[in-house]
Amino acid sequence: MDWGMRNRLSKLIQSDGHCFFLPIDHGYFQGPTHCLEKPAKTIEPLLPYCDALFVTRGVLRSCINAGISKPIILRVSGGTSMAGKDLANEGITTSIEEIIRLNATAVGVSIFIGSEYERDTLLNLSRLVNECEGYGIPVMAVTAVGREMEKREARYLALSCRIAAELGARVVKTYWCEKDFEKVVDGCPVPVVMAGGPKCRTEREVFEFVYDGIQKGAVGINLGRNVWQDSHPVAMARALQAIVHENANVEAAVEIYSGEAR
Numbered sequence: 001m002d003w004g005m006r007n008r009l010s011k012l013i014q015s016d017g018h019c020f021f022l023p024i025d026h027g028y029f030q031g032p033t034h035c036l037e038k039p040a041k042t043i044e045p046l047l048p049y050c051d052a053l054f055v056t057r058g059v060l061r062s063c064i065n066a067g068i069s070k071p072i073i074l075r076v077s078g079g080t081s082m083a084g085k086d087l088a089n090e091g092i093t094t095s096i097e098e099i100i101r102l103n104a105t106a107v108g109v110s111i112f113i114g115s116e117y118e119r120d121t122l123l124n125l126s127r128l129v130n131e132c133e134g135y136g137i138p139v140m141a142v143t144a145v146g147r148e149m150e151k152r153e154a155r156y157l158a159l160s161c162r163i164a165a166e167l168g169a170r171v172v173k174t175y176w177c178e179k180d181f182e183k184v185v186d187g188c189p190v191p192v193v194m195a196g197g198p199k200c201r202t203e204r205e206v207f208e209f210v211y212d213g214i215q216k217g218a219v220g221i222n223l224g225r226n227v228w229q230d231s232h233p234v235a236m237a238r239a240l241q242a243i244v245h246e247n248a249n250v251e252a253a254v255e256i257y258s259g260e261a262r
């Protein structure tokens, strides 16, 4: 692996082998999102706890201070919306020149395995890998399910993650699942990061799935709504950082959260 690629990956996945990415890219298909109306304000108190920001070029340019010290993972797939027919019909939105110009540390692209657009989205991933590898820029594949949240089970997720890695993704972001999540991770030859999904009912639920996923081999998290839509986002971020980077268990995370939320 070339130095540039290793350098960028080391900015994302920390020296302890773990990572906490903060996604704020939701608007690219769902428009204004609760608690993300003013992205700069939302992320400001959370940045100290996360390792990278997952964001589109539009929000990056218009809302994020160029002096930011955190690495940027640029969301470069899109072209669909909640109002449209099929969320899976994504294309690549951002040129390689723009990716380089914006000084992205990595890029993120969604794939939709089993959908009508499976082939197109897999070829999006492949094309992006072809372009980005030449510049030492890692591609993170997002195994997306669109509206079909029931797809979040081990066999489907393992299939999606493995295919993403086979096509050249350097990191794969996927959902945690209750049963056999270790099979998802074990079947994927590149690091697996857990996505969050819609907000959980309680903070403990978030801590439980994050802790379980890390024990089963995920290298970290890419959690958005469960952080910045929480009633105490900073406490949430701090507690998650402790699970990801400090080996905290669920009880310790609850304690940290309660202490910070006071």
Ligand code: 5RP
Pocket (backbone or CB within 6 Å): 023, 024, 025, 026, 054, 110, 142, 144, 195, 196, 197, 198, 222, 223, 224, 225, 226
């Ligand atoms: C959407 C994405 C987002 O980055 C991510 O899933 C959103 O995070 P969360 O679900 O935790 O709010 O990739 O496909």
